Amino acid sequence: MLEAAWLIPVLPFLAFWLIIFFGRRLPGEGAYVAIGAMVVDALWSVVILVQSLGGRTYEANLVWAVTGGRAVEIGYQIDPLTAVMLNVVTVVGSLIFIYSIGYMHGDPRYPRFFAYMSLFAASMLTLVLANNLLLLYIGWEGVGLCSYLLIGFWFERPAAARASMKAFVTTRVGDLFMFVGILLLFFTVGSLDFGAIFEAVESGTLAGATLTLAALLLFGGAVGKSAQIPLHVWLPDAMEGPTPVSALIHAATMVAAGVYLVARSYLLFFASPDHGALTVVAYIGGATALMAATIGIVQTDIKRVMAYSTISQLGYMMMGLGVLGYTAGVFHLMTHAFFKALLFLAAGSVIHAMHTNDMKEMGGLSRVMPRTYWTMVVGSLALAGVPPFAGFWSKDEILLEAFHHNPVLFWIGLAGAFITAFYIFRMIFLTFGGRLRSAAHPHESPAVMTVPLLILAGFSAVVGFAGAPWWGNPFHQFVSFEAAETVPFDPTLALISTIVALAGIFTAAAVYHWKWIPSESLRRAAGPLYALLVHKYYWDELYQWTVVRPLLWMARRLRTFDLYVIDGAVNAVGLIFVWLARLYRVFDLYVVDGAVNLVGWVTKAAGGVLRYAQTGAPQNYLLVIALGVILLVVGGIIR
Amino acid sequence: MAVGLTHYLVISTILFCLGLFGVLTRRNAVAILMGIELMLNAGNINLVAFNRYVAPGAVSGQVFALVVITLAACEAAVGLALVMAAYRGLETIHVDEINLMKW
Numbered sequence: 001m002l003e004a005a006w007l008i009p010v011l012p013f014l015a016f017w018l019i020i021f022f023g024r025r026l027p028g029e030g031a032y033v034a035i036g037a038m039v040v041d042a043l044w045s046v047v048i049l050v051q052s053l054g055g056r057t058y059e060a061n062l063v064w065a066v067t068g069g070r071a072v073e074i075g076y077q078i079d080p081l082t083a084v085m086l087n088v089v090t091v092v093g094s095l096i097f098i099y100s101i102g103y104m105h106g107d108p109r110y111p112r113f114f115a116y117m118s119l120f121a122a123s124m125l126t127l128v129l130a131n132n133l134l135l136l137y138i139g140w141e142g143v144g145l146c147s148y149l150l151i152g153f154w155f156e157r158p159a160a161a162r163a164s165m166k167a168f169v170t171t172r173v174g175d176l177f178m179f180v181g182i183l184l185l186f187f188t189v190g191s192l193d194f195g196a197i198f199e200a201v202e203s204g205t206l207a208g209a210t211l212t213l214a215a216l217l218l219f220g221g222a223v224g225k226s227a228q229i230p231l232h233v234w235l236p237d238a239m240e241g242p243t244p245v246s247a248l249i250h251a252a253t254m255v256a257a258g259v260y261l262v263a264r265s266y267l268l269f270f271a272s273p274d275h276g277a278l279t280v281v282a283y284i285g286g287a288t289a290l291m292a293a294t295i296g297i298v299q300t301d302i303k304r305v306m307a308y309s310t311i312s313q314l315g316y317m318m319m320g321l322g323v324l325g326y327t328a329g330v331f332h333l334m335t336h337a338f339f340k341a342l343l344f345l346a347a348g349s350v351i352h353a354m355h356t357n358d359m360k361e362m363g364g365l366s367r368v369m370p371r372t373y374w375t376m377v378v379g380s381l382a383l384a385g386v387p388p389f390a391g392f393w394s395k396d397e398i399l400l401e402a403f404h405h406n407p408v409l410f411w412i413g414l415a416g417a418f419i420t421a422f423y424i425f426r427m428i429f430l431t432f433g434g435r436l437r438s439a440a441h442p443h444e445s446p447a448v449m450t451v452p453l454l455i456l457a458g459f460s461a462v463v464g465f466a467g468a469p470w471w472g473n474p475f476h477q478f479v480s481f482e483a484a485e486t487v488p489f490d491p492t493l494a495l496i497s498t499i500v501a502l503a504g505i506f507t508a509a510a511v512y513h514w515k516w517i518p519s520e521s522l523r524r525a526a527g528p529l530y531a532l533l534v535h536k537y538y539w540d541e542l543y544q545w546t547v548v549r550p551l552l553w554m555a556r557r558l559r560t561f562d563l564y565v566i567d568g569a570v571n572a573v574g575l576i577f578v579w580l581a582r583l584y585r586v587f588d589l590y591v592v593d594g595a596v597n598l599v600g601w602v603t604k605a606a607g608g609v610l611r612y613a614q615t616g617a618p619q620n621y622l623l624v625i626a627l628g629v630i631l632l633v634v635g636g637i638i639r
Numbered sequence: 640m641a642v643g644l645t646h647y648l649v650i651s652t653i654l655f656c657l658g659l660f661g662v663l664t665r666r667n668a669v670a671i672l673m674g675i676e677l678m679l680n681a682g683n684i685n686l687v688a689f690n691r692y693v694a695p696g697a698v699s700g701q702v703f704a705l706v707v708i709t710l711a712a713c714e715a716a717v718g719l720a721l722v723m724a725a726y727r728g729l730e731t732i733h734v735d736e737i738n739l740m741k742w
Contacts, residue, residue, distance in 0.1 A: 616738040619671075623663050 002058035013122035023111035030111035042090035052083035077131035102449035120146035163237035174224015181217025215277035226258025243348030282322020289315030325401030326481035332394035339382035342456035346376035353442035361438035384421035390464035421504025429512035647688035655681035
């Protein structure tokens, strides 16, 4: 099964073309084709995971192009990291595809949705399987394209169209850095293969400032894709897309691609002098984790809470990787994919019932939507980090690594954990607790939506045990980075993080459930801070003033230049030729045409005179002929 | 006075001139055809005379005269048919009244 693993991305790719061309004529209007491809991939991935757990790895290469003396190879590899990512993408993806049948039901572009989702899956799987930066970059841009297409899926809404463009342009900034990084690596190492690059690092060909620079440039791509500070602004707006898209692309898989990139090229970061690149990763991750979590407190749009939560959790993953917790970061990536997909799908179920994203209009939904409610509670507990749910194990590991390698980040992470528990349970209480605050008539979603929720809830509950210490921490033994040894499980820290999570939940309950402290008075007490959070730390305004406005100003100036100087020159040339043409016209009209007409006129005049000689009587002509002959004869005789 | 080649040629010339005069002056198309016949026969006299006096052994002049006679018969047939057709279409055989070629 490993040898033919290149077929895994090909299946959804074929599904994409089938659905694009045949659409509504396919079974389930294309949905069954897309789901079929994903489910086959998921089963295949499970087989690969089992084989990979048995210690098997595989790598294959193909020469793609030869440029000068250097052959550019593309290929794929299967190692533990790839096996884990394959399962995350295909298993979560399959469930989200099935859920989409219910959520997208009746959409006018229903088949196209599944086509784009299949294309996304194909790109993501390419990215995951790649053993070189070239193929990875192809997949990377592919998922970026699909993200753009799917955020703007309801492009009739101006907000969605704007959000898709913002996402595309913002990630492009990061991708530019990544591209330069890839070129730098190719220039220095002469190959884009991860194996060759790591060999160069180990042999010292690639070292020092160049190495740090290359690593940081690659990280630039990850910052854009994984919505880290300062390029995080696109992800909240990306919530304009359909909710399954948010779940698959903007929570579980694509945004994790940045984390995956750092994990995949971890040696570059690790080997940079004094772990310089890793420190940058860690601080950016930590800052993102805390900042996004605090913004999440004040959001009223249920999906935006999730979006900021995702940014924050991605920050945790980056922080985990940055503080030498390679396994912890990847582990959190995996658990997060399950519970955040669950949370998004549950939020989608709520939106499906309420036809609004605004939590102020919700409330009391636990009675009408019990399945959604309970699955969402499971997801929230996992996110908050309450044992034994998945998020606890992975987040605890990250905090543990931070505690041992960077205490500052440990405290930031702990504060973030408290806030995480607070905002997610604020969301739960606002949505499901109390009474309904609008005139809507919500109802539980159909089984095609709730069954994936239940399955994901099951995963969110148990998948964390893969990193549980009493079984010898199997995940660590499977996915690990030799040089960065894992810190052993620490019950004290686990207790602290559990207490912090429970404290967060308790505070949320105190404010939003029991209402001991009314939220209005809190808001008034923290006036300036509240304003700061509501305006999302003024990031959008900052970009508005530093990037958008100067750019528009420049563009207007350039437009003026274009209009008056360049267009002026073009118009001047045009005018000159028009005048020249008029001159030539006069010449043509009076000289050339005159000559031609003169010939015609002379001929006509001659004809007019000579026609009187033509009597039309043959006898006249004969007479002339006879006289002529006589003349000739006489003339001949006389001479 | 022995009759020689010159006499024949004079006769032939007179005949030709009479024919030409007829062709040029007659208004009746049939008369014009008759003029043409006269001119052809003048030519025939020439041919035969030259054959008799210049190259007595040869027969080509006589043969050529026979061809011309045949041709004259054909021409008379075609010419008279044309005259008939003209008369039917235009109800006249006076050539000065048939001036369709005039501009």
